[in-house]
Amino acid sequence: MQKTFVNREHIARSISQQTKLPITQTTKVLEAIEEEIVELLKAKGKVTLNGFASFYIVERKSRMIRQIRTKKPQLLLPRKVIKLRGVPNFKKFLASRNANRKSPALSTKKPPVKIKKTENIIKKPASPLELPPLKIFPPIEKEKIQKKIRERLYHLAQKLSREETKPKPVTQPPEKQVFIALIKQIKKDGIENLRFSLNEKEFVDIFYSRPQKLIARLPQKIVKQFLKEHLDIDQFSLPQERFALLSKNDKIYLQAHLIPTIEGASVYLKLSNPK
Missing domain, CATH: 3.30.450.90 (Beta-Lactamase)
Incomplete structure (x- = not known):
């Protein structure tokens, strides 16, 4: 879609055709409205035209920008900017214009997708740690153990003494x-x-x-x-x-x-x- 730019002269001519007034008068009326809006903004900071829009001043902070031609960084100082905010009737008008421009394929609503509810996974509590049963040993009698050790040593000494008395056969390599x-x-x-x-x-x-x-x-x-x-x-x-x-x-x-x-x-x- 080709963009069209509208200036003060176009608006004055359009008003002149609708009101049958000369274009010079409609131009003066537009200039008077602009001057009045500017003066009110300077005084109060906000101007509201019921059923149309609201004009208000916004202060922008300083920021760094880069020049398009030289590509050099430049500090943009804080400044005041006039902004326009449409009233509800004006917003509805813009919404209806945008809706008419949409293609029918995009405007058709798709049926909502049914999402299956996932079952809540309940984690089972961990089983308690199973410990082996405790083994209870009988009390150790120190004297009995020492007696057994002495008996074994005595029998071992007797066995060795008997083996030493036997003649060993002489074997050659x-x-x-x-x-x-x-x-x-x-x-x-x-x-x-x-x-x-x-x-x-x-x-x-x-x-x-x-x-x-x-x-x-x-x-x-x-x-x-x-x-x-x-x-x-x-x-x-x-x-x-x-x-x-x-x-x-x-x-x-x-x-x-x-x-x-x-x-x-x-x-x-x-x-x-x-x-």
């Missing part, structure tokens, strides 16, 4: 048992000379020296442990010779010769009977 069992078996078969090499390999091949024949293959750990425990050979980088009694019952003596080599050591083991 498993490394010795394996190698000794092998030597005893070889001695029964009539073999008296053994030869083997110690190197970085995991197993040791044991040969009968004359003629050379593979008799057994044992882990090197077992062989070295036997040499250390029974013949006191623990350094394999030096030439050594050892003599030891393997078993009194079987009457077997061992005579060991160790010769260092590039890869490790060569061991010659001779089995003999005591004279």
Whole structure:
């Protein structure tokens, strides 16, 4: 909708057409009304035209504004402004004008939406804390407990004393048992000379020296442990010779010769009977 601006001349011409008065007179009447309203506002601060509107003065506080062209802030000083307030008849007229301008689609009232009432959620009170039943222990008799402790200690001391009097069986390490069992078996078969090499390999091949024949293959750990425990050979980088009694019952003596080599050591083991 195109806006139309009305000035004093338009109003004077419109009044002249309605009252059949010359336009000069209607213009003077308008000027007189304006001057009278201004004088009354200066004197009383408010002018009410019954059935039309009320004019009143409002004081505005100072505030900061920004100029449109220069974009610089500027302080706007406090000032008085004339405002217009329509009377009820004038307001009804404006409301009817606005209602006529609305489209029929917007003016139709929609049926009210029914809102379901939500049930009030009542929170159940928390259940009381359930504590386990109290256990009531019988009173402790200190003397009875001390008596039981003394009895247990006494029986334990007797048991230990009986075990100490028993002769303990002499058991040899498993490394010795394996190698000794092998030597005893070889001695029964009539073999008296053994030869083997110690190197970085995991197993040791044991040969009968004359003629050379593979008799057994044992882990090197077992062989070295036997040499250390029974013949006191623990350094394999030096030439050594050892003599030891393997078993009194079987009457077997061992005579060991160790010769260092590039890869490790060569061991010659001779089995003999005591004279």
